[in-house]
Amino acid sequence: MSDEPTLPSGPGFGLTFLYYFSGTALVTALLATKTLGIGLDTGLPNLYGTAFGAVGGLMGALINRSTTLELPISSRKTFRRELDAALAEMGYTEDGNAESDDILVYRRPFLRQLLSGRVYVLIGEKQAQISSRAIHMGGIRKRLEDSGIR
Numbered sequence: 001m002s003d004e005p006t007l008p009s010g011p012g013f014g015l016t017f018l019y020y021f022s023g024t025a026l027v028t029a030l031l032a033t034k035t036l037g038i039g040l041d042t043g044l045p046n047l048y049g050t051a052f053g054a055v056g057g058l059m060g061a062l063i064n065r066s067t068t069l070e071l072p073i074s075s076r077k078t079f080r081r082e083l084d085a086a087l088a089e090m091g092y093t094e095d096g097n098a099e100s101d102d103i104l105v106y107r108r109p110f111l112r113q114l115l116s117g118r119v120y121v122l123i124g125e126k127q128a129q130i131s132s133r134a135i136h137m138g139g140i141r142k143r144l145e146d147s148g149i150r
Contacts (some may be wrong), residue, residue: 005102006122007131010066020060025053059083069130071149076123079149083121083128086143090136091121 011019029040029049038044045105084094092106095118104121107113119132119140130140 004113005122007103007122009068009131010117010133013061013085014067016065017057018063019062020105021053021057023053024056024060025049026106028052028106061137062147063133065134067083067134069137069141071128071130071144072126073128073149076125079123079128081129082144085142086140086147087119089143094102 027131028051029045032038032045032048033040036044040046045070045095047089071079088092091108091112093108095105095107103124104123106119106121108116116136117133119130119136130137132140
């Protein structure tokens with residue numbers, strides 16, 4: 001086994017799609033049954049559930065899947081300072097209670113964290129890896145590029 005730490009890899013596209021597809025399909029089928037008065041035996045609620053589930057699953061997977069960003073760095077100290085500033089703009093603070101010394105964990109206040117998740121950072125000698133939800137990675141990348149990283 002290697003002693004090098006690795007970032008936690010959250011759910012990718014497939015698992016995230018399945019999660020949002022099944023939830024949306026179930027809710028849509030139940031709502032179609034109750035609001036339209038159509039019985040499940042007709043198959044229409046299932047058809048609506050499948051259609052809306054596919055759209056909901058695709059949107060959920062594109063927005064909330066976990067992705068990893070790898071950046072070349074020249075100085076760990078400079079990168080850390082720029083990263084802290086970029087994440088602070090987005091409302092993230094470093095979690096001092098994180099289990100690992102090698103992996104930095106950033107989170108938002110409790111209520112905002114429920115909808116946004118955490119940001120995991122592994123800073124090496126020449127490269128940094130950042131892992132979070134896809135929707136937040138765009139903001140992180142943009143803020144780091146604006147500060148001169150990359």
